[in-house]
Each structure stands twice: as C-alpha cells, then as structure tokens.
Amino acid sequence: MIQLIMKKIILVTNDDGIHSPGIGALMRAMEAIGDAYMVAPDRERSAVSHALTLHRPLKVEKLGANVWSVNGTPTDCVALGIEKLLPGKPDLIVSGINRGGNLGDDITYSGTVSAAIEGTIFGISSLAFSLVIAEPPGARPDYGAAGHMALRVARFALENGLPYDTLLNVNIPNAPEEEIKGVRFTRQSKRVYHGAIHETKSPWGEVHYWIGGGRPFWERGDDTDMDAVMDGYVSITPIHLDFTNAGAIDWLRKKWNGDGFPIG
Numbered sequence: 001m002i003q004l005i006m007k008k009i010i011l012v013t014n015d016d017g018i019h020s021p022g023i024g025a026l027m028r029a030m031e032a033i034g035d036a037y038m039v040a041p042d043r044e045r046s047a048v049s050h051a052l053t054l055h056r057p058l059k060v061e062k063l064g065a066n067v068w069s070v071n072g073t074p075t076d077c078v079a080l081g082i083e084k085l086l087p088g089k090p091d092l093i094v095s096g097i098n099r100g101g102n103l104g105d106d107i108t109y110s111g112t113v114s115a116a117i118e119g120t121i122f123g124i125s126s127l128a129f130s131l132v133i134a135e136p137p138g139a140r141p142d143y144g145a146a147g148h149m150a151l152r153v154a155r156f157a158l159e160n161g162l163p164y165d166t167l168l169n170v171n172i173p174n175a176p177e178e179e180i181k182g183v184r185f186t187r188q189s190k191r192v193y194h195g196a197i198h199e200t201k202s203p204w205g206e207v208h209y210w211i212g213g214g215r216p217f218w219e220r221g222d223d224t225d226m227d228a229v230m231d232g233y234v235s236i237t238p239i240h241l242d243f244t245n246a247g248a249i250d251w252l253r254k255k256w257n258g259d260g261f262p263i264g
C-alpha cells in the first residue's frame with residue numbers, strides 16, 4: 001500500500017515570551033513530528049488572557065527560518081501565524097510550556113490557554129501545556145518530562161482530532177519522567193486567591209497596588225485538575241469554548257417575572 005506522508009504544520013506559541021525555556025522545549029518536541037513554526041510574543045505576556053491588540057500596529061521580527069517574534073499578545077501571534085506567516089493552515093496549535101500551572105479558574109486569566117482558545121475558534125486542534133511548579137516558588141523548572149508529554153498529546157491530537165469547539169488543557173508536574181505516575185482526564189476545579197493585592201509606595205510617597213502572589217484556595221475532588229497534579233499525575237482537561245450554562249436558561253425562564261417584557 002502506498003502511503004502518502006504529509007508533514008504536519010504545527011504552530012508553536014506561548015505567553016512567557018519567545019526567549020523562555022518552556023517554548024524552546026515545546027518547539028523541539030514538535031519538530032520531531034512535523035514542520036514546527038514558532039510565533040510568540042517578544043516579551044512575557046502572562047495573564048493577558050485572550051487580549052487582541054487593536055489600537056496600535058504590530059511589529060513582526062523574523063528571528064530564524066521558522067521563528068517570528070511579535071510585539072503583541074499570544075492571541076495576536078496565533079492570528080498572525082495562521083493568516084500571514086505560516087506557509088499553510090496549521091494542523092495543530094500548541095501553546096506553552098508555561099512556567100507555572102494553569103489550573104482551575106486560572107485558565108480565565110491565562111494567555112497560554114487563550115492562545116489555544118484562539119486556535120480552536122479557527123477550527124484547528126489546539127493544546128495548552130503548563131508546568132506545575134509546586135512550592136517553594138523558586139523551585140527550578142525542568143521541562144524535559146513536559147516536553148515528552150507534549151509530544152505524546154500532540155501525536156494523539158493529530159491522529160484523532162479533537163471534539164468540536166474543544167481544546168485540551170494539559171498540566172504537567174515539575175518532576176522527572178520516572179516520578180510522574182500517569183495521566184488523568186479531569187475537570188476544571190475552582191481556585192481562588194486571597195491576599196493577592198499588595199499596597200506599596202512610590203519613592204514620592206504615592207500609594208500603589210501590586211497584584212501577585214496571594215494564598216490559593218481550591219476545591220478538592222478526585223476528578224479535578226488540581227488533585228491530579230497534586231497526586232503526581234499529568235492532568236488533561238477538555239475545555240469547551242461555549243460557556244453557556246444550559247440548565248440556567250430554564251432557571252432564568254422560571255425566575256424571570258416578565259415585568260411586561262415578553263419572553264420569546
């Protein structure tokens with residue numbers, strides 16, 4: 001049987017910036033399975049969520065045959081990569097490997113996950129990868145095992161595709177591969193930070209506020225993303241782009257008193 005082997009086009013991006021070690025590890029992993037192209041922010045853009053730059057032009061700098069840096073957001077990078085920079089429509093979009101987990105409600109802030117959201121909106125299989133670095137915060141990140149896991153998940157997505165409107169959010173413990181116990185398919189947990197706003201003063205005595213740190217509180221549950229990584233497993237959560245709470249439509253119908261406004 002003659003088998004046509006077409007090399008897959010893979011777009012690699014992140015929110016930690018083009019010079020972060022995590023995106024280097026992800027790029028090397030993707031080069032093993034396809035034609036990998038890196039389009040990434042020229043500096044760290046963590047926690048920009050799904051921001052799109054509308055009010056200034058974007059500058060693109062070619063740093064290598066398959067590498068472009070953009071003075072914009074992860075979402076800008078995905079849009080530019082798909083529409084302008086890559087030689088064809090990507091078969092796969094991968095984002096990360098983020099320095100730090102994207103668990104629970106963190107994903108709503110995450111530029112890493114939002115890049116995968118943008119890819120999913122374009123109808124392309126998209127994956128977000130994050131390295132969960134446990135306390136203390138200064139622990140040294142090791143992207144070796146995460147790179148291998150990214151390769152496995154990317155192969156899976158290329159072979160099977162993904163369900164409609166769905167991306168995979170992958171969180172990998174910061175541990176040697178032999179210490180990772182396996183994979184759990186999980187749901188997004190609740191994670192809230194307290195005490196994350198710090199008051200500081202400028203040299204001129206003005207009060208400023210600095211958001212960061214804080215104590216995370218999370219919902220526990222065997223089936224959650226958080227529990228999986230706490231137990232030493234890779235967490236893979238399928239994330240659906242449709243945020244609609246379908247049951248709440250009926251709740252609204254029942255609770256809404258009309259007030260002279262007809263319900264259709």
Ligand SMILES: [Mg+2]
Pocket residue numbers: 015016045046047098099112
């Ligand atoms: Mg980041």
